[in-house]
Amino acid sequence: MPTETKTTCPYCGVGCGVIATVDDYGKASVKGDPGHPANFGRLCSKGSALAETIDLDGRVLYPEIDGQRANWNDALDLVASKFCEAIAEHGPDSVAFYVSGQCLTEDYYVANKLMKGFIGSANIDTNSRLCMASSVAGHRRAFGSDTVPGTYEDLELADLIVLVGSNLAWCHPVLNQRIQAAKQSRPDMKIVTIDPRRSVSADLADMHLMIKSDGDVALFNGLLAHLAGSSAFDQDYVSAHTIGFNDALEAAQTRSMLDVSEETGLAVGELRAFYRLFETTEKVVTCYSQGINQSSIGTDKVNAIINCHLATGRIGKPGMGPFSLTGQPNAMGGREVGGLANMLAAHMNIEDEAARDRVQRFWNSPTMAARPGLKAVEMFEAVADGRIKALWIMATNPVVSMPDADRVREAISNCPFVVVSDIQKNTDTAALAHVLLPAAGWGEKDGTVTNSERRISRQRNFLDLPGDAKPDWWHMAEVAKRMGFDGFDYDNPATIFAEHAALSGFENGGTRDFDIGAKADISPGIFEAMSPFQWPHRKGAPEGVTRFFADGQFYTPDRKARFISVKSERDDRTSKDAPFILNTGRIRDQWHTMTRTGKAARLSSHLAEPFAEINPADAAELGIDKAGLVRVENSFGSVVLRALLTERQPRGGVFVPMHWNDEYSANARVAALLAPHTDPISGQPALKNIGVKVRPA
Numbered sequence: 047m048p049t050e051t052k053t054t055c056p057y058c059g060v061g062c063g064v065i066a067t068v069d070d071y072g073k074a075s076v077k078g079d080p081g082h083p084a085n086f087g088r089l090c091s092k093g094s095a096l097a098e099t100i101d102l103d104g105r106v107l108y109p110e111i112d113g114q115r116a117n118w119n120d121a122l123d124l125v126a127s128k129f130c131e132a133i134a135e136h137g138p139d140s141v142a143f144y145v146s147g148q149c150l151t152e153d154y155y156v157a158n159k160l161m162k163g164f165i166g167s168a169n170i171d172t173n174s175r176l177c178m179a180s181s182v183a184g185h186r187r188a189f190g191s192d193t194v195p196g197t198y199e200d201l202e203l204a205d206l207i208v209l210v211g212s213n214l215a216w217c218h219p220v221l222n223q224r225i226q227a228a229k230q231s232r233p234d235m236k237i238v239t240i241d242p243r244r245s246v247s248a249d250l251a252d253m254h255l256m257i258k259s260d261g262d263v264a265l266f267n268g269l270l271a272h273l274a275g276s277s278a279f280d281q282d283y284v285s286a287h288t289i290g291f292n293d294a295l296e297a298a299q300t301r302s303m304l305d306v307s308e309e310t311g312l313a314v315g316e317l318r319a320f321y322r323l324f325e326t327t328e329k330v331v332t333c334y335s336q337g338i339n340q341s342s343i344g345t346d347k348v349n350a351i352i353n354c355h356l357a358t359g360r361i362g363k364p365g366m367g368p369f370s371l372t373g374q375p376n377a378m379g380g381r382e383v384g385g386l387a388n389m390l391a392a393h394m395n396i397e398d399e400a401a402r403d404r405v406q407r408f409w410n411s412p413t414m415a416a417r418p419g420l421k422a423v424e425m426f427e428a429v430a431d432g433r434i435k436a437l438w439i440m441a442t443n444p445v446v447s448m449p450d451a452d453r454v455r456e457a458i459s460n461c462p463f464v465v466v467s468d469i470q471k472n473t474d475t476a477a478l479a480h481v482l483l484p485a486a487g488w489g490e491k492d493g494t495v496t497n498s499e500r501r502i503s504r505q506r507n508f509l510d511l512p513g514d515a516k517p518d519w520w521h522m523a524e525v526a527k528r529m530g531f532d533g534f535d536y537d538n539p540a541t542i543f544a545e546h547a548a549l550s551g552f553e554n555g556g557t558r559d560f561d562i563g564a565k566a567d568i569s570p571g572i573f574e575a576m577s578p579f580q581w582p583h584r585k586g587a588p589e590g591v592t593r594f595f596a597d598g599q600f601y602t603p604d605r606k607a608r609f610i611s612v613k614s615e616r617d618d619r620t621s622k623d624a625p626f627i628l629n630t631g632r633i634r635d636q637w638h639t640m641t642r643t644g645k646a647a648r649l650s651s652h653l654a655e656p657f658a659e660i661n662p663a664d665a666a667e668l669g670i671d672k673a674g675l676v677r678v679e680n681s682f683g684s685v686v687l688r689a690l691l692t693e694r695q696p697r698g699g700v701f702v703p704m705h706w707n708d709e710y711s712a713n714a715r716v717a718a719l720l721a722p723h724t725d726p727i728s729g730q731p732a733l734k735n736i737g738v739k740v741r742p743a
């Protein structure tokens with residue numbers, strides 16, 4: 047008899063429920079789960095092709111040491127001894143973990159516990175640093191906590207959706223479908239898209255603002271100044287629940303409407319129309335994604351948006367609020383366990399001594415990291431200059447995805463000891479491993495993920511583990527035990543989840559946003575059957591709280607939100623030798639560095655090869671033919687791509703997808719061109735505003 051398993055899609059942060067069926071011959075198929083509140087049965091092209099990506103081609107099936115097959119004992123002993131040696135000789139900060147938003151919460155939890163509570167360093171960071179670190183920093187500045195206030199239902203209840211820096215139609219397709227359906231049933235609902243590129247998401251919009259790269263702070267500061275003098279300004283809310291409005295307004299008012307027009311590249315008429323629409327529509331949700339986050343001023347952009355929602359009291363209420371859309375399936379779960387180098391665990395602050403003491407007592411751990419660790423870009427700089435002696439990379443491919451990717455490759459190549467846990471053998475990063483550990487893939491691993499609306503869902507296994515593959519949490523726990531640490535005797539993910547839930551509720555008392563203490567006593571059987579739920583779920587409280595801050599209470603010491611004064615200064619990264627602005631991003635049918643989606647032939651039928659989108663007028667001036675080859679280059683690197691001429695691209699800009707790795711196309715790793723510029727607050731790299739030269743290849 048065919049068996050059905052309810053699980054969750056492993057790609058984007060929408061977190062769609064999937065039903066996987068394995069027939070009598072062992073063949074798997076997938077369909078959307080009609081009972082899952084994220085997607086109600088819908089799937090996008092990537093999700094519906096999942097069954098085509100789970101073959102064993104190219105899989106890592108056995109541990110390898112220096113390219114030779116090894117057994118688990120030898121591999122784990124070697125990893126433990128190399129990490130112990132580095133720590134003994136050079137201290138705990140000489141080792142580092144670089145993990146992933148692809149990890150399940152249980153994997154992330156064990157890795158964070160080992161590094162922060164037992165090794166005693168905070169050198170654990172994640173590819174989520176490239177994805178939403180600026181949202182985390184912006185939330186914490188404004189709310190005192192990393193809290194997404196709203197829920198997906200708000201996107202259907204809103205009368206105005208502002209999509210800024212988000213190609214939702216390609217990057218979060220099922221949410222786009224939900225908005226599309228809402229607009230069909232309520233044609234008066236308005237959508238505004240704000241993006242330097244007229245992406246396909248703009249096709250659904252009533253207004254598209256083709257903003258200059260990084261012009262967002264100027265745009266939202268202008269909006270704040272407009273709202274302050276309008277009927278939409280909520281003086282009562284601002285007085286009762288916030289601090290810092292006057293300073294933020296003063297900073298916003300340093301620019302006239304003409305200045306804002308100049309800084310955004312938008313006509314005054316366009317600005318007035320947008321501002322008036324925002325002012326006169328009470329139910330507004332502002333959704334933002336990588337166009338906001340992946341910037342050297344990303345945190346200020348986030349706060350410029352939040353300022354406008356605080357000024358109007360439009361937050362935490364049905365159909366209203368700022369809404370950060372996370373890129374990865376479990377970036378949120380990683381934040382919850384403290385998988386970022388500047389966080390602790392359960393949304394506690396690593397710089398808070400009382401919090402460190404609380405977590406150490408809970409873990410009964412011998413030590414505790416006393417300060418933030420190295421964020422992703424800093425971590426690979428430390429690998430490059432020799433400060434990191436042992437590095438463990440888990441479920442991610444930084445040689446393709448990190449900025450200044452060629453230097454990252456060289457740095458990892460020269461690192462004295464590198465462990466890679468992955469499912470695919472032929473990745474650009476796995477090729478550099480001293481020890482390669484076979485991980486469990488989607489369909490084989492078992493645990494939980496959290497989506498963009500704080501909904502925790504089960505990812506369940508429905509396939510046997512191939513060869514000697516094991517879950518990532520097991521890799522970490524076995525090494526921890528071999529390093530001599532207690533507290534890592536986990537038999538299953540349910541035990542880890544229960545411990546994580548217990549920590550979230552430990553000495554909480556409603557003082558911290560993340561609390562799923564009601565699940566602390568969960569048994570493996572209940573865990574197996576657990577339905578998707580939104581946090582918080584505090585002990586003794588019923589499930590089902592879906593919005594934060596409706597009561598005007600925040601997680602700052604005085605429970606008031608903070609307006610943040612932000613300046614509208616954008617970096618011009620172009621020069622005489624690199625006059626085009628390079629923008630990078632996703633395409634509809636590929637995921638990250640294609641290690642999984644690259645296996646499904648039909649996903650390559652949409653856009654089959656790496657390309658550079660260029661405005662036809664620019665192409666004509668440069669002598670670039672339609673579908674001709676172009677070289678895109680700067681002082682960091684050079685790639686060769688197919689020219690795709692389109693009016694969707696503004697003049698002076700070029701868009702290149704982030705996905706292609708060396709296995710699928712030589713000389714197309716666009717990250718090799720990206721400078722390691724970061725936001726000074728969040729440490730998130732700027733991946734959408736780099737100067738390049740474009741010429742016929």
Ligand code: SF4
Nearest residue numbers: 055057058062090093
């Ligand atoms: Fe998967 Fe995202 Fe597509 Fe849903 S929208 S099926 S989570 S890739």
